[in-house]
Amino acid sequence: MTVAQPDVTVIIGAYEAMPYLVDCLASVEAQTVDRTRIEVIAVDDGSTDGTGEYLEEFAARAPMPVTVIRQANSGGPSGPRNVGLGRARGRYVFFLDADDRLGPEALQRMIAMADENGTDVVLGKVEGVNRSAPRSMWDKTLKRTDVFSSNIKFTLSAQKLFRRELIERHGMRFDESLWTGEDALFTMEAYLRANGVSVLADHTCYYLVGREDGKHVTRSGSYTLRFDSARALMTLLADLLPPGPKRDVLMVRPFLVTLLPQFGPKFLTDSEEIRRNKFELARPLMEAYWNEDVARRLKVDERLRLHLVAAERPDLLTDVVAFVKAKKEAPAVLEKKGRRLYLAYPHFRDRAADIPDAVYLADAREARAFPGYREAPLDAFLRGAARKVRRTLFPRPNPPRERAAAAKEPVHGLSQREGATDPGAPATT
Structure with a gap:
């Protein structure tokens, strides 16, 4: 007898996830997708706190098929996710971290969005619990968009719905050689290869949970790992896009989110050896990808710091960093x-x-x-005309009072798991 293909495979990589795993799995069990249309593949990555045992208990009683794989610790989230992808059968896959949880109806709504619009990636609204979460991309629901005409480049974590056919057609997997930023690489490639991306902004689909023990945070490791991450993402963009405005608008992301923080307040307390090494690591990236088009999309203080990195002027950079750290105007x-x-x-x-x-x-x-x-x-004329066109083509459903309240709401954006800041709406789009 032929077993029907599931609509979605939920892939959970788990390491030392107790007690947060309890709520995580409860949120999966509470999903409104037909139980015959969902499968769960959970990979215990060498936990010693009862995570593996709890996964097996859940599999024995869960109303949907659950496969539990237990393996020696792989050192990061990429290994378990790749193992899950190798076993997945669903039309879509969703990567769920074991200390987070899904919102009610999340999978049903995201699958419906992808099916209705034929899109290959769906972003469901994320909210932080005891931590911040990216926010600038949740301004409104978008049935179809892309990485160039929206702010989705500032959320590159893996917790999204992906069409599995897209992943398999391009042989996409998480880079297990990276200790940080591996999800950014995977997600950016999916954005670029996708036949459209949907943004579901009017319903919370994912809760990003802050753990008291801090184990959810991407390992800090050496600062050199951040340069590895920036280099990998820049190389991907260069491989998939020819030189020009489209590549430059996306290059803003690794320059702003991954590279610039290495020349922030911490730089003031770095030893001279580390400062020299940071400039050496930055040099090939600045020579290859830093240009006027990328620079003009940044705020002045961001542009100035990266200009001094490109010019190899650490003596001047320290003055600027100290000025910015002091929050002077x-x-x-x-x-x-x-x-x-x-x-x-x-x-x-x-x-x-x-x-x-x-x-x-x-x-x-x-x-x-x-x-x-x-x-x-x-x-001013062109800006006003552009606003008028946007209002005509994309009318906003919320009334003026709600719009005014939203405009006053501050933009937060530190996703420690993906190692990314969300600058809100900088001059990058």
Whole structure:
């Protein structure tokens, strides 16, 4: 007798997951997908706290088929996920971390979204529990979008619904050589190869749970691992995209999220040896991928720090990092009758530093916050016309009062598991 193909395979990689695993599995059991249309593959990655035993107990009583695989510790989440992919039969796969949990109806809604729109990846809204979560991509539900015209590049964790045929057609697997950022590599490749991506923003599908013991956090390890992660993602983008604006808009992500933090406040306390090594690790990445188009998509302080990394000026960089760490406000310098605004961070127009004025030039989005700035008439006209087109094509369902409340809501965005900041809506799209 032929067994029907499940709609979805939920892949759970688990390591020392008790007691959080209890709520995780309960959230799977509570899903509204028909029990004959869901399968669970759970991989215990060498736990010693009862995780494996609890998975087996769950498999014995669960209303859906559950396969439990127990193996020696592999050192990271990639191994268990790849093992799960090798056994998956569902039309879709969903990667669920053992200390997190699914929202009610999450799988049913995400599968319906993918089926209705023919999309290969579905992002369900994520909320943090005792921790922050990416937020800038949940502005509205999008039936079909892509990585270039939305903010989804700032959520590259693996907790999404993927069409399994896409994964198998391209032989996609998690890179087990990376200790951090392996999910970013997998998810970005899926975004780029997908026949459309859906964003389900009006229903919480995933709860990102903060553990008191901190074991959910990607291992910090050596700072060199972050450079490995940035290099891998930049290489992927270069392999899949030709040079040009599309590649540059995505290069913002590894520069901003992975590379720039290595030249943040911690840099001030790094030894001279570590500082030199960081510059050496950054050099080939800056030479290969840093350019004016990437730079102009960043805020002034971000652009300035990376410019100094590219110029190999650690002596000037420490001044800028100290200024930013102190949360000082850079003086605004208005020129051209108020239509050009520079932010005078350290070494602005310092002849000895020889940093181009363009590095300090604020774009219109950043400059509009400063009194006295006058946007060029053509720019203002084009911006207004673009808003009008967006309102016509994509009317927002929530009333003005809700929109105003949402506008005041601060944007948070540190996903420690994926090692990513979510800058909200920076000048990158």
